Amino acid sequence: MRRTLVMVALFAVTSKCVAASVATPAEIDRLRMHADAGRDAQAGTSLLALARTGDANAQRAIGEVLLRRNDATRVSEALDWLQRAAAQGDSRAALLLGKTWLYGAPGVTPDGVKARHWFEKTGTDSAPQAAYYLGLIEKGGYGTPVDHEAAERHFRFAAERGLPDAMYQLGNLYASGEGVDADPREAMRWYLRAAAFEHPQAIQELANAFTRGDTLLPQSELQAANMRLAIEHALRHPQALP
């Protein structure tokens, strides 16, 4: 405990300062990088100290570091820290909890109902991301009957706020006529928007369109080949989940 206090002092502005103002979000993110990839025990201790004083950013950061260690005990601890952060209204912690329940993790069997609970708890700053996952839940029927119309509303909300994964899913709904009237041109417009963000699957739709010939993308084997090269490049640095 004494050590903890020493570490806190490193960041403390004044001894009277409350935890929330001890370190900026950027400083905490930097500590997280050092603690996680850098395997820097001191950074980890500092984060833990900040988390214990109630700093929601630090609690979430600890949760992230532990989640990436990928074993059941640490995942369980991670969920605990993330819940503490979420209880303070930390949107990104709620988002991470939702993702952990949607995708599963060591010791965590995917559970659509629990995932939805957390996605619905995110605030406005993570609303587009949460909407994307709620779209997946509605479309996939995870712990709920499949509802394409609801999925479409969620994906559109997220897509209009710039999430390429949601743009791609919305494109798929237009291509298949799920939740909306089938509209291949509108599908292609959304694929084009997602492809501008190097979304590999969206680029593959463009490659397919150039191969078969499409009203927006006329048949061109050269363009299809260029798109295949673009997929190769994009897959070398896949975007993280929203």
Add this chain to the structure above:
Amino acid sequence: MKRFLSLSLFASVVLLSACSTTGEHRALVVDGTRAEVALLETTDLHSNVLSYDYFRLEEDKAVGFERTATLITQARKQFANSMLFDNGDTIQGTALSDYQAQVNPLSCKETLAMYKVMNEMGYDAGGIGNHEFNYGLSFLSQVTGNRFNVNLREGEKPISAQSCAGPNFPLVLANLLSVKDRLPLFKPYVILDRTLKAVAVDGKPVNVAIKVGVIAFTPPKILDWDKRWLDGVVYTDGIKELAEKYIPEMKAKGADLIVAISHGGLDANPYTPSLENANWHLAQVPGIDAMLIGHSHQVFPNAASTMNQFNLPGVDKAKGFVHGVPTVMANFWGKTLGVIQLNLVSQGGQWSIDKAKTVVEARPIQNADKTFVPPLPAVATAIMAEHQATIAYVKTPIGSSDFPMTSYFADVGDVSAMQIVNQAQTDYVARYVKASLPQYASLPVLSTASPFKTGFAGGTDFTEVAAGDIAINHAADLYLFPNTLYAVKVTGAGLKDWLEAASRRFRQIDPKLTTEQSLVGTAPGYTFDMITNKDLAYEIDVTQAQGSRITSLMYKGAPVAPTAEFIVATNNYRASGGGNFPGLDGTKTIIASPDTNRDVLIQYIKTAKTLTRKNNGLDRSWHFAKVNAAGPLTFKSAQGKLPVAIAAGLTNVSVFKADDGSGKGLAIYQIDLSK
């Protein structure tokens, strides 16, 4: 060429001395002395040394450093002073780079082909991109002439005992540190001493000294992208924080100009050290005189750009400024040379930039009339041996086959172009699960593959790898897309849904109709995923509506329970939502391999060596349910290919019309589903 070489050698020598001397006294430049200096940028060259496509084995004039080199030569003639920088993503991206990294790894005394030609051109400094890490840290350490002080992950060969041949210009990177010693792997910055041709106040030419500080950054996300090499070995630190730390230090060491090379684009989201594209924030760090950016494969400045990143507050996309800092991004694959022209004026013994005269340009290798600038012959000359060796490698047989692998009759049961893909994928995933996912060791591993080419463009648009030797470039015919191998965990119900969705390929057949009915609908061939596994069997009943066509789905002779669990090997596209297959939305993925399906296929063929129809071309898991149709059921394929169907054992196929009349080399075939 000689001139550039000697210039760069000279540069390295003075650089060494510059590094050890700080705070030296220099003769003051007379006030009012002017000099123009052009900063030239290449970025995302991706080892495209020549204008050549190693897959198609033919010239591709639209890319290639040999043409960018011509633009560099022209710029050097145009400007009194110029400096040449590379932004990164330099050493990976073509068969040439794969050949030098993986197939016939470069010896310690050899210089990488890409760096060889960069040495020829006399670069002043370079940054490090994210793709530099693709071949691992040991390789990067070797080819950059470094000896990284790191504890490597398993699977890497040890760091070389001595420094190996590398570029003769400094590579700089500030934000990557070793977990072992907590120090940067590369020099975080360099200060280059140069002599400028300037003009004195009286108009007379005069040579003056200048110190140019160069700092460089890579995206922090490398730790995710190349996790298999980097996890636990290196870490990144905040780009803005490091710029704020190092730039004053560089100034204190006498840097007159600060050039930031940053492999990334622009993002106006609130700054945080893990931000991938940090340069919108970096530009706001005091002291940066020019920014050379990359990574996004875009052109900046570009007045017409609709890219979000170039339409942010503080960004002048027409003139090429970010928060007032001249900034250039030079596209990719050598298509473009970035040029920032600075006009320097000396005042009070210091250089300042006459900002009104700063000009930023992205100069393409393609001329306005669509022709391309000619290549600089010396580039090709320098790496001809490596180029020829790569071509020979691409053509080298990796195995052989006693049967043609084709997609002409993939719709009706010839699995010759898919089974080898499924076998390779299954083998890879089974081994991966055994080694790394023991919790799934009891689950059966299946695999799906679909025909990529099914005649959209006519009779020649089918996969066809002839019997005989199989070369690397044939693997690209068998696996058209550079997808990466993914595996998903699905239930029996999920597997059935998957196969139902794949059977959208077929129209619903009315057996009572006496007229001709086309069997194949509008769903493209690449959505017709199929399993080719002795243990699994299913029938497709084309008389049923979509959703109830997959009948008698059996595993090892027993019906597949909806709650059963399987691992299915596929690709990133299908596993992440491609083709809109139910439930395949990324949430079922248990393996997201960085290896491409194509490379997995190549490795499998190399191991299997000899492929036979019996072992690698006949295991169709699926059949059509019997249909006694009153009229003919037909489908299209290339003309004159009936013997292919017969050789594949499809005795129920016959020619319906030898020419479908489309003029595209297609015929109409008939299939009898009553047998």
